[in-house]
Amino acid sequence: MSKKRQEVQLQQDIETQEEWEEMMAKEGLWVVDIYQEWCGPCAAMVSFFRRMKNELGDDLLHFATAKVDTIDALDKYKGKCEPTFLYFACGVLVAVVHGSQSPLVMRTVTEQLAQEHKVIDGNSQRKEVRTYCQTDDLENGELDESESESEEMGYTVAIIKPDAVRNGKVDEVLEQMKEKGIDVVAEEERQLTEEEAREFYSHLKDEDYFEELVQFMSSGPSHVLVLTKGAETDGSVLKEWREMIGPTSVEEAKEQAPDSLRAKYGSGKYMNALHGSSSPETAAREMAFFFPKLAVTKKKGVERTLALIRPDAFRTKRDEILEKIRESGFKVALQKQMTLSREQAAEFYKEHEGQPYFEDLVTRMSSGPLLALGLAREDAVQGWRQKLGPKEVDKAKEEEPESLRAQFAVDDVEINQLHGSDSAESAKKELEYFFPMQQTVACIKPDSIGTKDAIIENIHEAGFRIAAQKETVITRDIAEEFYSEHKDKDYFNDLVNHMCSGPTMFMVLSKEDAVEGWRQAIGPTDPEKAKAELPESLRAIYGKDVLHNAVHGSSNEEHAKKAIEQVFGPLQFNSDGTVQGIFLFYPDIVVNLCMVQNRLLELDSKL
Structure with a gap:
């Protein structure tokens, strides 16, 4: 008892x-x-x-x-x-x-x-x-998901550090912000105490330079700002500010981004002149740290909607339509070229079954490649419907000749050439149909493990959720199994030896169409080709050669599932891309707390 x-x-x-x-x-x-x-x-x-x-x-x-x-x-x-x-x-x-x-x-x-x-x-x-x-002004305690994301992602914290303040660079930095259209919501000049510096940089406490960083940040006043950018709510100000300041290392900034602020004003190591929040979550914490009473203005949420460029228009009008989409202020958040089978087309449009045009619609939707797009903008669903115009092509030409369905109608074809979701609920279902939540395996190879923090920042900025991660040194057997698809290649032994040469960071990334999205983010296998074709890709930035190309990504969904099983065991995922259950990831073991919960409680009750 x-x-x-x-x-x-x-x-x-x-x-x-x-x-x-x-x-x-x-x-x-x-x-x-x-x-x-x-x-x-x-x-x-x-x-x-x-x-x-x-x-x-x-x-x-x-x-x-x-x-x-x-x-x-x-x-x-x-x-x-x-x-x-x-x-x-x-x-x-x-x-x-x-x-x-x-x-x-x-x-x-x-x-x-x-x-x-x-x-x-x-x-x-x-x-x-x-x-x-x-937040006090929420109605009935409810907060729409899109509003939460926009409020979090529409702001970032910037710090002009003591070295730049001492050198009189504050006005220059503020002027460059102004030139980029960045607005200052709040600012103050403030000298951190050693205790405050330790707290603010507590995530770096295990670094060998931590004490020097604390002394530097408390050595004089810093200029602290909260930044936003007009009506944008898609996280662009956070990303843009980080691009303006450049890589954390001053040496890297001078080499890779010579026009960046850290390249201009930084002197080395932690004395890199400027700070920028690394993620929306970090920005929220930093705003609470420096401006706990700041009430930012809530912005209208960004919506997403599905757009389809049907096969007839895709063959001849794709680029023109995409240009019109961008001119209308939509951001293409998701994009996939695919060919529907007749059965898939009939399933997608099953609510129209029984209509006179149904058979023609299904036939044309399965006649060749189409382009599926996830469009993002304030009021995207209604905005895209307005741009499309009436469903009937003749009516569109007569009543709204500037509408997209009128402009891009195909001669002698009664079916309009563009689709748009008719409600937020439909948009969610349709986006999930064309862009289902997917997982892929990413790894930061031994040659780039020293830049893992920067690479992880890029992963977050690209909209991926890190569902699981583990840093470990893999054995030769595991490396050979992991890269078994390359076993007949001349470079196989060199690749295996390299992957066993030091720590590797393995991650499970979740996102709509994650496999292809991650492949796009990392770029071509050869860093030189990546620099020419996708200069912003991770291999272009961090890769050295084909062997030492910084990062790896699964080539298709089947390989991704196999790799997840190899590295993390039999994981199951929720609809939002998170791992089902509560997992702890250690170098050589994965523990599902939900599976052992009852056993823990049973043992605990006997203590």
Whole structure:
């Protein structure tokens, strides 16, 4: 019985607004697992919390579960099925972790507990963070996914570092921002304390230059800014600012991007003059760090819709149509050339079955290659429908002669040449049909493992989700199996030897049409060819020769599935591209926490 009472006491159960307010008034760090009644708290984390509580033995550390359904303060988290852990210190939200990522959850506990001790000792102040679920002007606690992405991705943090400030470069940098159309939302000149510098750069604490970086960043004032760019909400300001400042290494910046700001103003190593957020998530954290009370203006969300250039128009009018699409402000986010079978065409247009034109439509849709496009823009669904014009070609020519269906009609063909989704719901289904969520295997080879952080930044910027990753030194047997498709090639032994020569970072990437998307991102096998044909590709930037070409990507979906099995074991994926269950990836083992959850709890109850 005593053991049962201890288990209950580990996490205080909060089920009413009154109990929530009482907890908020208490001292210490509270780690709160918020949940909805239909799914319950995250049981897989209980053993980790108990072990942490026992090992730390810190009276300031408390754990709780809170039922979103019955607590008014958590209304805005209703409908969010992802596990979420809120960290409160004396009623102040100081950190948030989404998902059951036990290493991150536990690391955040350690960091925030240490921070709370500093606050109590009078050596620091609490820094409140805001989550998008907390924004005051949300209606009924709901936030449309596209709005969340646009709000996160429409801003970035820039820092003009002490060396550039001392050298009087602030005005020059601001002028170059202005020339690029970048707007400054907030700015301040601020000298970081050593403690603040350590906190801000905590992700670099294991680097040998960390102490020197802290001293440098606290050696004088920095100029800190939040940047945006007009009405753009597709993450372009974050990417554009990083392109403006250039590679992190000043030497690389001077060699690869001589016109970049770091090449112009940096002096070496960490004294590279400027900083830019590496991802939308990092930008949100950095904004909370420097401007905790800043309320950015919410922008209208970017939508995606499906466009099809049907076979007749594809053969003769493709380039002209694509140019019209770009002129109309649409971004081509996804693109695929394919040929539908008659059965596929009939399935896609089955809602039109029974109409006089159905057989002709199916015949023409399966008559040759077509181009499927995922278009992105504010109000994309309605905007694309307006550009298309009426469905009937004769009506389009008579009533809206400037519409695309009128301009690109094919003589003696009654079927219009362009398709557009008729609603946001249809767009989602149709995009999933033509661009299903897919996984591919990427690896950063031993010759480029030193630039893995920069390559991973590129992966995020390209819209891939890293569903799993593992860094390891592979054996010769594994390398031979991994590259078995090349075993008859002259270079096979050299390739295997190279892959065994040092650490390799393996990743599972998720995205619509991920295999082809990643192949496009890395470029041709030969870096010289990549530089000529795709100069922005990863092999063009980081590759040295055919053998030392920086990165690898699966050649097709079948090879991707085989490689995932070889490296990570039998993974299953959710519809959003994440891994089903809770996985921990170690160099030589993959652990599914959901599979061992019951065993952990059973063993724990016997301790």
